[in-house]
Structures are given as C-alpha cells and as structure tokens.
Amino acid sequence: MLKYTIERVLTFIPMLIAISLLSFVISINAPGDPVERLAKSAESEGSAQEQSGASKKIKAELRKKLGLDLPIFYFSVSNLSTSDTLYRIQDKYHKATLEHLTHKSGNWSKVSDYYKELLSLQKVHMKLNSKDIFESQTELELNTINEAVNQVGFEINNLLETSEGELIDLSFSKIDDKLSNYSFLSSLNSRFENVKKYKNEINISEDKWRTYIPKINWYGSKNQYHLWLFGNGKDRKGLLRGDFGISYIDSQPISTKIWQKIGISFSLSLISILLAYLISIPIGIYSAHKKDSAVDKGFSLVLFILYSMPSFFVGTLLLLQFANPDNLAWFPVSGIQDPTLFDPEWSFWTKIKHRMPFLILPIITYTYGSFAFLSRIMRVGMIDVVSQDYIRTARAKGLGEKKVILKHALRNSLLPIITVFAAIFPMAIGGSIIIEVIFSIPGMGVEVYNSILNYDYPMIITVFTISGFLTMLGYLVADILYAVVDPRISYK
Amino acid sequence: MSTQKTENFSFKKYAWNQFKKDKIALVCLYLLFSLVVLAVLAPYIANERPLYADYKGYKLYPAFASESRTDSIFKSDGKLDEILQYDITDWRTLDFNKVVWAPIPYSPSTMDRYNRDYVSPSGKQRFKNKNGEITDAPSKFRHKLGTDGIGRDLAAGLIHGTRISLMVGLVSMGIASLIGIFLGALAGFFGDNKLKMPRIKYYFTLIGLFFGLFYGFGHRKYALADGFSNGIMSGMIELMLSILVLVLSIFLFRFLSRLIKVDKLQEETFVPIDTFVSRGIELLNSIPRLLLIITITAVVERSIWIVMIIIGITGWTGIARFTRAELLRIRSLEFVQAAESLGYSAKRTIFKHALPNALAPVFISIAFGIASAILIESGLSFLGIGVPDDIVTWGSLLNLGRQNLEAWWLIIYPGMAIFITITIYNMIAEASRDALDPRLKS
Numbered sequence: 063m064l065k066y067t068i069e070r071v072l073t074f075i076p077m078l079i080a081i082s083l084l085s086f087v088i089s090i091n092a093p094g095d096p097v098e099r100l101a102k103s104a105e106s107e108g109s110a111q112e113q114s115g116a117s118k119k120i121k122a123e124l125r126k127k128l129g130l131d132l133p134i135f136y137f138s139v140s141n142l143s144t145s146d147t148l149y150r151i152q153d154k155y156h157k158a159t160l161e162h163l164t165h166k167s168g169n170w171s172k173v174s175d176y177y178k179e180l181l182s183l184q185k186v187h188m189k190l191n192s193k194d195i196f197e198s199q200t201e202l203e204l205n206t207i208n209e210a211v212n213q214v215g216f217e218i219n220n221l222l223e224t225s226e227g228e229l230i231d232l233s234f235s236k237i238d239d240k241l242s243n244y245s246f247l248s249s250l251n252s253r254f255e256n257v258k259k260y261k262n263e264i265n266i267s268e269d270k271w272r273t274y275i276p277k278i279n280w281y282g283s284k285n286q287y288h289l290w291l292f293g294n295g296k297d298r299k300g301l302l303r304g305d306f307g308i309s310y311i312d313s314q315p316i317s318t319k320i321w322q323k324i325g326i327s328f329s330l331s332l333i334s335i336l337l338a339y340l341i342s343i344p345i346g347i348y349s350a351h352k353k354d355s356a357v358d359k360g361f362s363l364v365l366f367i368l369y370s371m372p373s374f375f376v377g378t379l380l381l382l383q384f385a386n387p388d389n390l391a392w393f394p395v396s397g398i399q400d401p402t403l404f405d406p407e408w409s410f411w412t413k414i415k416h417r418m419p420f421l422i423l424p425i426i427t428y429t430y431g432s433f434a435f436l437s438r439i440m441r442v443g444m445i446d447v448v449s450q451d452y453i454r455t456a457r458a459k460g461l462g463e464k465k466v467i468l469k470h471a472l473r474n475s476l477l478p479i480i481t482v483f484a485a486i487f488p489m490a491i492g493g494s495i496i497i498e499v500i501f502s503i504p505g506m507g508v509e510v511y512n513s514i515l516n517y518d519y520p521m522i523i524t525v526f527t528i529s530g531f532l533t534m535l536g537y538l539v540a541d542i543l544y545a546v547v548d549p550r551i552s553y554k
Numbered sequence: 555m556s557t558q559k560t561e562n563f564s565f566k567k568y569a570w571n572q573f574k575k576d577k578i579a580l581v582c583l584y585l586l587f588s589l590v591v592l593a594v595l596a597p598y599i600a601n602e603r604p605l606y607a608d609y610k611g612y613k614l615y616p617a618f619a620s621e622s623r624t625d626s627i628f629k630s631d632g633k634l635d636e637i638l639q640y641d642i643t644d645w646r647t648l649d650f651n652k653v654v655w656a657p658i659p660y661s662p663s664t665m666d667r668y669n670r671d672y673v674s675p676s677g678k679q680r681f682k683n684k685n686g687e688i689t690d691a692p693s694k695f696r697h698k699l700g701t702d703g704i705g706r707d708l709a710a711g712l713i714h715g716t717r718i719s720l721m722v723g724l725v726s727m728g729i730a731s732l733i734g735i736f737l738g739a740l741a742g743f744f745g746d747n748k749l750k751m752p753r754i755k756y757y758f759t760l761i762g763l764f765f766g767l768f769y770g771f772g773h774r775k776y777a778l779a780d781g782f783s784n785g786i787m788s789g790m791i792e793l794m795l796s797i798l799v800l801v802l803s804i805f806l807f808r809f810l811s812r813l814i815k816v817d818k819l820q821e822e823t824f825v826p827i828d829t830f831v832s833r834g835i836e837l838l839n840s841i842p843r844l845l846l847i848i849t850i851t852a853v854v855e856r857s858i859w860i861v862m863i864i865i866g867i868t869g870w871t872g873i874a875r876f877t878r879a880e881l882l883r884i885r886s887l888e889f890v891q892a893a894e895s896l897g898y899s900a901k902r903t904i905f906k907h908a909l910p911n912a913l914a915p916v917f918i919s920i921a922f923g924i925a926s927a928i929l930i931e932s933g934l935s936f937l938g939i940g941v942p943d944d945i946v947t948w949g950s951l952l953n954l955g956r957q958n959l960e961a962w963w964l965i966i967y968p969g970m971a972i973f974i975t976i977t978i979y980n981m982i983a984e985a986s987r988d989a990l991d992p993r994l995k996s
Contacts, residue, residue: 073833080837085849092853139772162776276768366984370977372929374936375969378956386959395959495848496933500956510845514852514939526841526849534840 067542074538081530082301085523086287090134092519095154097124099310099517125152127297128307129289133281136288143168143272146279155223162225168269176260177222183253184218187211195246202244210244221257234258301527307520311513316524319509326398327505330421331494334428342433343476346440350475351467353445362441369434377427377500384423393419396502424501428494443475450474477544569914572989579985582978589975593717600658600710603645608652609638616640617656646695647684659695660707662714662946669697670705672961700963702954708963711946712971718947719975722862722931723924729866730927731873731920735909738877741831742912743885743904747824754819755811762807763800770799786859831878835871843868847930851940858947861940865927876919880912914990921983925976932972948972 101121125131133149140146144164151157156177163173192207217233224230237254241247290307293300306316345365349358385395394400398420399413408416447453448471456466498507506525513521574580598605603616610627625638646659660666668680668688675698681691691697699708740749751759771778774796781792850864884890885908893903935941935949936956943950948968955964 077833077837077840081841084841088849088853139768141768141773165776273773274769276765276772366980367977370925370980371973372932372969372976374933375952375965375973378952378965378969381956382959382962382965388960495844496937499937510848511937514848517852519853522849522852526845529845530841533842537840 063545066545070538070541074534077534078531081534082291082527083287085527085530086290088526089290089519089523090286092517092523094517096128096310096519097121097130100124100128100308100313122152129286129294129298132289133279133285134287135285136281136283138279138281140277140279141273142275142277143170143269144277145170145174153222159223159225163264165273166225167264167267168272169264169267172260172264172267176257176264179253179257179260180218180221183250183257184215184222186250186253187215187218190247190249199246202246207244207246210240210247214240214247214250230261234261301524306524309513309521310518311516311521316521319521320506320524323504323506323509326503327494327498327507330424330428330503330505334425335432337425337429338433338436341429342436342440343472345437346444346475347467347472349437349441350444350448353448361437365434365437368430369438373427373431373494374496374500376430377423377497380423380427381500393423398503424497424503427497427500431494431497440475443477444471447471447475565914569986569989573985576985576988579981582981582985585974585978586982589716589978590720592713593720596713596717598656600660600662600707600713601656602659602661602664603640604650604653604655604659606652606654607645607648607650609648609650610635611651614638616645647682647686649684655694658698658707658709658713660697660710662710663706663944666697666701666705666707668705669701670703672703672958672964673697673701673705674961675700675963699967700961702951702961702964703958706946708951708967711951712948712967714946715948715951715968715971716975718858718945719928719931719972722858722865723927723979725859725862726866726869726927726931727920727923729863730870730923731916733867734870734873734919735877735913735916737831737834737870738874738916739881739904739909739912741828741874742878742881743900743908744825744827745882745885746826746828749825749827749900750822751825752811752820753823754814754816755808756823756825757819758807758811759804762804765807766800766803769803770796774799828878831874835874838868838871844930844933847934848939851934856940856942858941858945861931861934862927864940865930869923869927872919872923873916876915877909877912880915881908884908884912915987918983918987918990921979921986925979925983928972928979929976 098121101117101124131150131152138146144161148157148160151160160173160177163176164170167173190211192204192211195207195211196202196204214237217237220233221230224233237250241251241254289298289300291301293303293305299305304317306320308314309316309319345361349361352358381395382389384390385393398417400416404413404416448467453466453471456470457463461470495507495511497503498505499511502508510522510525512518513525592599598617601617603619605615605617607614607616611630612625612627614625619640621641623640625640627635627638629635668682669691673679677700679691679696680688681695683689697707697709699712701707702711774792778789778792778796782789846868847861847864851861854860854864881904890903890908893907898907931941932947932949932952935945935947936953938950938953941947941950948971951964951968952972955961955968958964
C-alpha cells in the first residue's frame with residue numbers, strides 16, 4: 063500500500079512538469095507582445111515626444127520584470143548560424159526579423175552588423191527635427207519636410223520588421239528616393255549607404271551550410287520557464303508559490319482576481335454535485351434493483367435522452383420558460399443579486415435568501431449536467447455488485463432485501479462514482495464557462511470567458527495550469543482512497 | 555447450431571442481426587443517413603438562387619453554378635440586354651418564364667433586409683415582389699422557421715449547419731482515430747516488454763528522431779509557415795514533406811546503426827512503449843478537455859478547421875485505450891501467435907491480423923466520440939469562441955437566441971437539431987456496443 067502510494071506520487075511529479083510545460087508552450091506562442099499590452103494599460107499622458115521616451119522606459123522595465131530579456135528555456139536547439147544571444151534583443155518583431163534573415167543567409171555576424179547599422183540610422187533619424195530644418199532653409203514648406211522625415215522613419219521601421227527580400231528592396235528604393243530629393247536628409251546618407259552595403263554582404267555571403275548544422279545552447283536556470291515556475295527570489299515568486307502574473311486587462315495580480323471570483327463558482331459546483339448525488343444514487347439503486355422491469359427500461363431511456371441534451375440548451379430553455387416575461391417570469395434573468403437591493407452588510411442568511419431566486423435555474427442546469435451521467439454509472443455499478451457472490455451469500459443467510467441492497471451492495475457500488483468527486487475542484491477554478499455565461503454569474507467561468515474575448519493570456523494560462531494540477535491531484539487522491547477503501551483493488 | 559451454419563458464420567452478419575433487433579437504433583441509423591443526405595444536398599435544399607430558371611429564353615441553373623459566374627443576356631436582335639452577376643443578382647425580382655426554386659429559397663448567410671429584427675415563423679413577413687412593391691410574403695418565400703436579427707433565414711442556417719456538424723464529427727474523429735488506433739495498437743501489441751531492439755539501434759533511432767525534427771520542422775519552420783499562410787492545402791503539402799523528412803531521417807539512422815559492430819551495444823533492450831502511451835493518455839485525460847481546447851483556440855487564429863483539428867488531437871485517448879485493451883487480449887490468441895511463429899513481421903501481424911479483429915469496440919468509442927465532438931463544437935460556437943462569426947452553425951444560432959429570449963425559434967430549433975443529432979450518435983453507439991460486444995451490455 064505504502065509502496066503503491068509512493069509510486070503513484072512519483073508518477074505524479076513528471077505529469078505536473080508535463081502540464082506546466084504544455085501551458086508554458088501555449089503561453090509563449092500567444093500572439094501579440096505582452097509588453098505592448100501591459101504598457102498600453104499603464105500609459106501616461108504627455109506630449110508625443112515625452113510619451114515615446116517615457117513609454118520606452120516603461121516598456122524596458124516591464125520587459126525586465128516579465129523576464130522577457132531572458133532565454134525561453136534551459137536550453138535551446140538552433141543551428142550553427144544563429145547567435146546564442148539573440149534573446150537579448152528586446153523587440154519581439156525585430157527578433158523574428160533577425161532570426162529569419164540569419165536563417166536565410168546563415169551568417170549571423172553580417173546580419174548583426176546590418177541590424178546595428180539600421181538602429182544607428184534610426185537614432186540619427188530620431189535627432190532630425192523638422193522645425194530646425196524649416197528654419198535653416200527657405201525653399202520648402204514645413205509640411206513637405208515633415209512628410210519626408212516621417213516617411214523615412216516609417217521605412218526604417220519597416221526595414222527593422224521585415225525579412226522579405228522584395229520588401230527590403232522596396233523600402234531601400236523609397237529611402238533612396240527621399241535622400242536624393244531632399245538635401246536636408248544628408249545626415250542620413252553615410253549610415254544608409256552602410257546599411258545597404260551590409261545588406262548586400264548578407265546577400266552574397268555563402269554560409270547557408272551553417273544553418274544545416276544543429277547546435278544546442280545551454281542557458282542554465284536563468285530562463286523564462288524557470289522564472290515563471292519558481293520565481294527569482296526577489297520580485298517574482300513563481301507559479302508554485304502563488305504568483306500567477308499580472309492581468310493584461312487591468313494590471314491586477316491574477317491571484318487576487320481569482321480569489322475574488324472563486325467562491326461563487328466553488329459553492330455552485332459543490333451544491334450541484336451534492337444534489338446530483340442525492341438524486342442519482344436512489345435512481346441508480348432503484349433501476350438496478352428492478353432491473354429489466356418496465357420502470358427500469360423507462361428510466362434508462364429517459365436518462366439516455368437527458369444525457370444527450372446539451373446543458374447549454376437546457377439552460378437557455380429554462381431561461382426562455384421561467385425567466386421571460388412572455389412566458390413565466392418566476393426568476394431573474396441574470397446575475398446573482400439585485401444591485402439596487404443588495405446590501406453587503408446583510409447577515410449570511412439574508413444574503414442567501416436574497417440570492418436564492420437567482421441561483422435556482424443555474425443550480426438546476428449545473429446539476430442536470432452531472433446527474434444523468436451519474437445515474438447511469440450508478441445503475442451499472444449496482445448491477446455489477448448485485449451479481450457478486452457475497453450478495454448471494456447475504457441473501458442466502460436470510461437477510462432482508464432492504465438490508466442486502468442498502469447495507470452490502472450500496473457501499474461497494476458507490477466506489478466508481480467517487481472519482482467524479484475528484485473533478486469538483488478543477489471545475490470550481492475553471493468554472494462551468496457555458497453555464498456561468500448563460501446566467502451571467504460573476505464567477506471564474508465568466509472571468510475565463512472575458513479573458514478569452516480580451517486576449518488576456520496570463521489569466522487563461524493560469525486557469526489552465528491550475529485546473530490541470532488540481533485534476534491530477536484529484537485523481538491521485540481518488541486512486542489512493544480507492545486503494546484504502548477497497549482491499550480487493552491491488553495495484554500490481 | 556449445425557456444422558453448416560457454423561461454417562457460414564460471419565461476425566459482421568451476426569453483429570448486424572443483433573443491431574437490427576434494436577428498433578430504436580435502426581430508426582436512428584436511417585435518421586443518420588437522412589442527415590448525411592441533407593448535408594450533401596444542403597446547397598440545393600436551401601439556396602437563394604433558383605435550381606432552374608428560364609429567363610428571356612435562356613436556360614439557367616444558377617444554384618449549380620459557381621457564385622462568381624456571370625452570364626450575358628442578349629436580346630433577340632443580338633444586342634446586349636443585361637449582365638447577370640450570380641452573386642449580386644436579386645433573383646426574386648427577375649421576370650422568369652419558368653422557374654424552380656430550392657425548397658428553402660434562402661441562403662444561410664444572406665441578409666433579407668425586409669425581414670430583419672427577429673421575424674417570427676408565424677408573424678408578418680414582408681417581401682419585395684417583381685414590381686418593387688413591398689407586400690406580405692407569399693407562402694413560398696416565407697421564412698418558415700423565422701429569421702435572426704440581421705434577417706438571415708433560420709431554416710437555411712439549420713440545413714447548412716448539418717454540414718458543419720457532420721464535418722466536425724468526421725474530421726475530428728478521423729484524426730483522433732488515426733492517432734488513437736496507431737498508438738493504442740503499438741502499446742497493446744508490444745506492451746513494455748515485447749518491442750526489443752539492439753541498444754545501438756534504440757539510441758540511433760532517438761538520434762534520428764532528433765535530426766528528423768531538426769531538419770523536418772526546425773529548419774523548415776519558415777517553409778511551413780509560408781505554406782500555411784498560402785492556404786490549408788499548400789500548408790498540408792509542406793507538412794507532409796516535413797513528416798517525410800522526419801521518417802527518412804529515422805530510417806537512415808536505423809540503417810546506419812547496423813554498420814556499428816560493438817558487442818556491448820548489440821545487447822537487446824526493451825522499448826517501454828506501453829508506458830509512454832499510457833502516460834500520454836493519463837496526461838491528456840487529466841486536463842479538462844473543454845478548457846484545453848478553449849486555451850488553444852485562444853492563441854491560434856479563428857477557423858472551423860482548426861477547431862476540428864484541435865478536437866481531434868485532444869480526443870484520441872478513449873480510442874487508444876480501447877485499442878490497447880483489445881490488442882492486449884488478442885495478442886495472446888492463437889492466430890496471432892501463429893502469425894508470429896510463421897515469421898511475419900510485426901507490422902504485418904499487427905495491421906493485417908491483430909488490428910482488424912480489434913476494431914469492433916473501437917468503433918463504439920468513435921461513435922461516442924463523434925457525439926462529444928459535435929457537443930464541444932456547438933458549445934464553442936455557442937460561446938462564440940474559435941469558430942469565425944460569419945460561419946453559421948447550430949451553436950452560433952442558439953447563441954443568438956440566448957441573447958434575445960423573445961426569439962424562441964432561435965432557441966428551440968437549433969437546440970433540437972443539436973440534441974437530435976447527438977442522440978442519434980449516442981443511440982447508434984449504444985446499440986452497436988450491445989451488438990458487437992455483449993459482455994459490455996449494461
């Protein structure tokens with residue numbers, strides 16, 4: 063028994079690692095740049111110039127805080143041509159461009175020269191001030207100057223974010239055009255010539271073979287995955303210690319958001335699971351007891367049909383019938399309380415009484431989802447148990463039918479449905495998204511739904527990871543309980 | 555049973571006879587066939603373009619032509635009269651000599667601007683007739699099941715939704731069965747202690763796998779991305795190429811391993827393939843499936859195909875478990891042992907002898923899987939996640955009804971469509987379980 067438990071726990075750990083890896087892989091593949099998202103929600107007001115400087119600083123800080131300046135994993139597999147310091151480049155799009163350029167040419171040092179020259183070109187361009195230029199000459203209007211300067215800036219940005227040969231050539235010719243037309247842009251000339259020269263060198267370098275030779279880089283524990291999971295001992299505590307990151311929507315810590323919402327989802331799923339047990343166990347026992355009778359067959363058919371009825375259809379039907387002024391307006395349509403009446407100072411029971419009408423339809427829908435399933439399992443389990451030898455023995459020694467069923471058979475037939483109980487914790491954190499959305503219950507389900515609509519990836523990934531962990535924990539506990547409760551079960 | 559009868563005994567025939575005894579299941583099977591017919595014929599059942607039209611002496615078959623088609627109509631004296639652009643022509647206003655409309659003369663995504671704002675099936679419906687007057691809709695052109703907020707016909711949406719739901723079941727369970735049967739067969743047939751190979755070959759296979767992944771997927775990363783951005787077909791071709799590189803690389807290294815002759819490395823070692831597969835199943839099972847699918851759809855672009863693929867690659871565990879259990883049982887039977895002792899290769903033994911006899915229970919799992927795939931897809935479209943907004947599915951129609959409870963027809967009809975389809979699959983699965991494997995009968 064102890065050996066089994068230890069073995070089970072030991073297989074539990076690699077599974078946790080696998081889940082964390084899976085969600086990490088999903089999270090780094092999420093589209094968009096997290097820094098941009100977060101910076102947008104924290105953007106301060108000010109003049110354009112000021113703002114771009116300030117937001118750059120904010121972005122750099124955020125990047126550092128999120129650990130995006132670190133390599134992604136403990137090691138990486140790349141080819142001989144790529145640089146092992148590519149991760150230090152801040153901008154996600156620049157990084158992709160450089161990677162692709164290197165992949166095409168196989169020559170990182172040339173690509174890096176090109177990139178550095180482009181950056182310094184951009185720096186020189188930033189120093190250009192249309193007003194000064196305007197005052198230093200008389201021929202051109204401010205608008206024309208502005209336009210030319212902006213267009214060159216735009217093309218430089220394009221160059222930084224594209225690796226397509228044709229697009230690069232197009233941008234080159236556009237900048238060339240502007241440079242030859244406007245003398246005030248002459249300060250860019252030498253830099254731009256350099257850029258073109260380096261680009262040319264990339265094109266003619268024949269190092270493509272380098273991309274065919276694999277290389278493994280080792281980065282050690284200073285990487286994003288490690289930081290995400292274990293923290294760095296300073297500002298980041300890591301997922302394992304309850305630091306789930308910051309929401310993109312309102313920059314709130316995700317753990318706070320979850321704690322605010324989890325209560326309602328948890329109580330709803332707890333209540334409905336208990337209710338489902340209360341209903342399905344007697345039905346299961348009864349149909350198994352009267353196996354093949356008309357009642358049993360009727361129950362089976364009805365349960366089977368109920369089982370095929372999607373809970374979102376049932377929920378919507380309930381709303382249509384019982385929360386609709388056209389039919390019966392017995393219950394409110396949405397929410398869990400009436401904001402005009404609700405008073406947080408109320409005692410626990412008053413709150414419950416107030417919320418009751420709001421919760422009846424959701425609880426019915428919730429319960430419905432598991433009850434048909436549970437009844438069917440219960441019936442099969444019971445039939446299985448009733449045909450066992452020890453039940454025949456119990457009957458043979460003259461016990462009453464009631465005692466046989468309720469005392470001897472029931473206890474053992476309950477085993478298979480214990481597993482279902484293990485699913486309740488993950489259900490609480492994931493919430494039943496569909497049901498909460500139908501009834502607008504402000505729980506975890508709606509939270510997850512909103513975060514999907516708003517592309518709030520940290521929230522989605524956190525919920526995913528935690529519910530994975532909890533499900534596994536549930537299975538672990540259920541398996542061990544099984545082994546404790548039922549001595550017949552021998553695991554090897 | 556006489557000897558004659560035993561000799562003619564065929565398991566398929568027996569199972570079919572058993573299945574036929576269940577009258578409800580038989581009805582469901584017929585219903586399924588009619589659903590398939592409905593799905594295949596959907597564009598000709600619900601289409602705003604007529605099936606056949608005699609227009610100014612021209613015989614046209616607009617519903618069968620492509621949407622981008624243009625026809626020039628000439629007058630009798632040879633002058634150009636008008637140009638019919640199939641996609642923008644308002645066919646209902648044309649003056650036909652003779653016309654045969656589709657049974658439902660509306661397409662699922664066209665908006666009827668005279669019947670916007672949730673027109674009920676029995677309510678007043680407006681119609682623009684040939685003279686451009688707005689009248690009550692003639693019974694042919696009534697929206698028999700009502701419309702949604704932007705005037706799309708519900709009946710047409712339901713008919714075309716049949717296609718999507720069938721496709722979801724087919725594609726996703728196709729993928730799931732490929733993965734599930736393959737992995738389950740390997741795990742069940744070889745177990746942990748039957749797949750033996752020299753240690754050197756084992757190591758070289760791993761190296762081959764590494765290089766295969768490197769050249770097939772790492773190095774072709776951009777080729778793959780370009781392929782998929784050009785369309786699903788060219789992406790699939792690139793993917794096939796990558797897989798080919800992977801397989802070739804593994805074979806190359808396995809071949810190379812024969813050249814190395816070091817005694818110590820020739821010792822045979824077991825490949826614990828069953829452990830790998832079982833752990834994989836356990837891992838996938840312990841992640842709430844809907845949440846996994848939602849999480850993945852959140853980071854990829856919205857497309858019905860991607861949703862199907864995701865449902866498929868998260869749904870193979872049940873099939874793999876059944877295949878594994880069946881093969882575990884079958885591999886110790888005489889005919890498999892006979893095949894092995896005749897010196898047949900493992901590949902031939904598994905795929906020609908063992909697997910065909912293991913597929914009956916797997917079929918049941920697939921049928922249940924189709925039901926749950928449809929359930930998941932409609933759940934996702936109900937939430938508006940993963941499936942693009944312009945694709946009309948049963949789930950998205952039901953969602954419209956939820957947002958406007960007064961439009962009861964948008965709740966009842968799509969909901970019933972989902973419910974009936976799922977029931978059909980479940981019933982068939984249940985009945986075939988009883989027919990194929992009486993031991994499992996509950």
